[in-house]
Structures are given as structure tokens and as C-alpha cells.
Amino acid sequence: MPRLRELQQAFGSWLQFDDASEIAALVCANGLAGNRRVQIYRNNLLVTLTDALRAVYPVVEKLVGDGFFRFAANEFIHHYPSRHGNLHLFGHEFAKFLSEFAAAKGHAYLPDVARLEWAQHEVYHAVDHAPLAPQSLTAIDPDRYESLCFTLHPARRLLYSPYPVVRIWEVNQPDFDGDQTVDLSASGNCVLVLRINGAIELHTLARPEYRFLATISEGKTLGQAVEAALEQHRDFDLNHYLAKHVQNGTLVEFNLA
Amino acid sequence: MTNTKTLISTAVSSLMLLGIAGTTVPANAADMEKCYGVAKAGKNDCQTANSSCAGTATKDAQKDAWLFVPKGTCEKLVGGSSKSGA
Numbered sequence: 001m002p003r004l005r006e007l008q009q010a011f012g013s014w015l016q017f018d019d020a021s022e023i024a025a026l027v028c029a030n031g032l033a034g035n036r037r038v039q040i041y042r043n044n045l046l047v048t049l050t051d052a053l054r055a056v057y058p059v060v061e062k063l064v065g066d067g068f069f070r071f072a073a074n075e076f077i078h079h080y081p082s083r084h085g086n087l088h089l090f091g092h093e094f095a096k097f098l099s100e101f102a103a104a105k106g107h108a109y110l111p112d113v114a115r116l117e118w119a120q121h122e123v124y125h126a127v128d129h130a131p132l133a134p135q136s137l138t139a140i141d142p143d144r145y146e147s148l149c150f151t152l153h154p155a156r157r158l159l160y161s162p163y164p165v166v167r168i169w170e171v172n173q174p175d176f177d178g179d180q181t182v183d184l185s186a187s188g189n190c191v192l193v194l195r196i197n198g199a200i201e202l203h204t205l206a207r208p209e210y211r212f213l214a215t216i217s218e219g220k221t222l223g224q225a226v227e228a229a230l231e232q233h234r235d236f237d238l239n240h241y242l243a244k245h246v247q248n249g250t251l252v253e254f255n256l257a
Numbered sequence: 258m259t260n261t262k263t264l265i266s267t268a269v270s271s272l273m274l275l276g277i278a279g280t281t282v283p284a285n286a287a288d289m290e291k292c293y294g295v296a297k298a299g300k301n302d303c304q305t306a307n308s309s310c311a312g313t314a315t316k317d318a319q320k321d322a323w324l325f326v327p328k329g330t331c332e333k334l335v336g337g338s339s340k341s342g343a
Contacts, residue, residue, distance in 0.1 A: 242269070
């Protein structure tokens with residue numbers, strides 16, 4: 001008689017498609033043989049996880065079609081099983097998986113579309129945060145402004161793609177009724193994914209603006225972020241972009257390095 | 258770099274004059290309620306007719322060879338699909 005822990009491990013490895021698992025032999029028949037009963041469980045898991053992926057990656061699904069998506073999801077679930085009790089955390093490696101998935105090789109933009117959808121998923125569920133009160137900056141010695149480190153709102157994600165991912169995403173929305181043709185050789189996108197009053201928005205950023213925010217999000221100082229932006233463009237308009245991202249609630253806290 | 262220092266000094270100072278009232282008010286209670294009331298299909302409705310039926314097959318899901326080729330709107334993406342995702 002196996003211990004409870006061994007039973008659970010056998011069941012767990014069966015759920016992860018280990019057919020050498022002996023769980024089937026340990027399940028009582030009850031109208032159906034033991035192996036068929038555990039298969040029902042596993043198939044339900046497969047369906048649940050596939051639906052979870054569908055919910056997060058509707059544009060990827062639309063791009064490749066239902067059949068291919070199910071095939072890809074099936075492969076993904078075999079290679080990246082759910083590791084959390086929370087289904088919302090499942091599926092973040094889908095972009096990585098797609099980038100390595102031989103059957104999707106001719107579609108190099110797919111992983112970036114998946115990253116964009118995962119970013120939206122994370123932003124949708126991220127905690128809220130109060131905006132920055134600019135008056136609180138009066139406590140900082142002006143000589144130390146360069147050493148300010150700003151924090152991004154939890155419901156913000158930055159993403160760069162060499163492909164026009166925003167356009168790809170837009171033309172694949174259910175309510176889009178224009179021309180779905182996308183020129184993949186069009187320039188790539190720097191994107192800020194943000195949540196405003198509960199709704200997800202995609203803002204395309206200028207490249208220096210993107211460098212500026214990306215550097216800040218790495219925990220670097222305002223001085224370093226400005227240098228990085230100036231490297232992209234000598235006339236980077238700091239006044240404008242700093243004010244913009246405090247006003248839209250992207251920069252929410254600060255401390256001194 | 259002095260130039261950078263001046264830029265930053267000006268930008269941070271003008272930030273304090275900004276007065277951002279109104280633009281970044283957190284979502285009001287009603288909006289939040291609306292937002293969090295929306296549950297994406299497949300996420301927390303595991304007992305829908307669809308998923309409870311679809312998963313009850315006692316045979317493992319088959320891999321169909323014809324599924325290997327993407328057949329969606331990706332056909333509308335032209336001019337550079339072989340570009341590697343650097």
C-alpha cells in the first residue's frame with residue numbers, strides 16, 4: 001500500500017503526461033476502468049489549461065487558427081505544466097515556447113504577439129497604485145535630482161518588438177472591420193501597456209522615450225535614464241516626457257539612489 | 258554632464274508646478290466594480306457546459322497532423338515573415 005505522498009506524486013506525474021505513472025492501477029474501477037477514469041481527469045485538465053491559454057492569447061489564436069492553436073497549446077502544456085494553484089499565473093512561457101516551436105518557425109512575430117498579450121494579462125490583474133504627488137518632490141535637494149530613482153506603476157509593462165505588433169494586435173480585434181493586411185517590414189514598436197480606470201491601453205512610444213522608461217524600470221537613476229534617452233536622440237524632450245509619465249500615472253514613487 | 262544636470266533640474270522643477278489634479282484620479286468605485294466583475298471565459302468558469310463536456314473523453318486528446326500548419330489571419334501578414342525575431 002503506497003503512502004499518501006507516493007500516491008500524490010504518482011497522480012501528479014500522470015497529470016504531467018508521464019505514462020509510466022502507476023496511478024491508473026491504483027484507482028478503483030467504478031463503471032469505468034481505473035485508467036479511463038484518470039484519463040477523464042487529465043483530459044479535463046487539458047481542456048481547462050487550453051481554455052486558459054485561449055483567454056490570454058486570443059490574437060495568437062486568431063493568427064494561427066483554432067486547430068493549430070489547440071495543437072500548440074497541447075504541446076505547450078506538455079512542456080510547461082502549470083506550477084501554481086492560481087490559473088492566472090499559468091502560460092507566461094508561451095512566447096518562449098512559440099519562439100522554439102518548429103511548426104511556428106515561419107511566423108517569427110508570433111512570440112512578440114504572445115508577449116504583448118501576456119503583458120496585457122499581467123497589467124489587467126496587477127494591483128493598483130496611487131499617482132505620484134509632485135509636491136512630495138519639494139523634500140528633495142535639487143542637487144540630487146539626478147539620483148532620483150522612480151518606480152513604475154505595477155500595472156505597466158514595457159515591450160519592444162522589431163515587428164509592428166500593435167497593428168497586428170489591432171487588426172485582429174473582434175470589432176475591427178478594416179483591411180487586415182499587415183506589412184511585416186513596417187517599423188517595429190516600442191509599447192507601453194497600461195491600465196487606465198480598469199481598461200487596458202496600448203501606447204506606442206518614441207524610441208528615446210522607451211529607453212528612458214526602460215532604464216528607469218531597471219532601477220537606474222533619473223540621470224542614467226536621461227543619458228540613455230539622449231543616446232537615442234540628442235533632442236530628447238525630458239520636460240515633456242517626465243511630465244507625461246507622471247500625469248498618466250506611470251511613474252508613481254521615487255527615492256534617492 | 259552639465260547639460261544633463263540642467264535638463265533634469267528644469268524638468269523636475271516644472272513637475273512640481275504641474276499640479277496633476279484630475280488626470281490620474283484612481284478609478285472610482287463604480288468603474289472598479291464593473292471591471293472586476295468581468296471574468297474571462299475559461300478562467301474561473303470551469304463548470305461551464307463547454308468545458309465539462311469537452312473534457313470528459315476517456316481517450317487522450319489526439320494530435321492531428323493537419324493541425325501543423327497555421328491557418329488563421331497570419332496569411333494576411335505579408336512581406337517579411339521569414340525575418341528572424343532578433
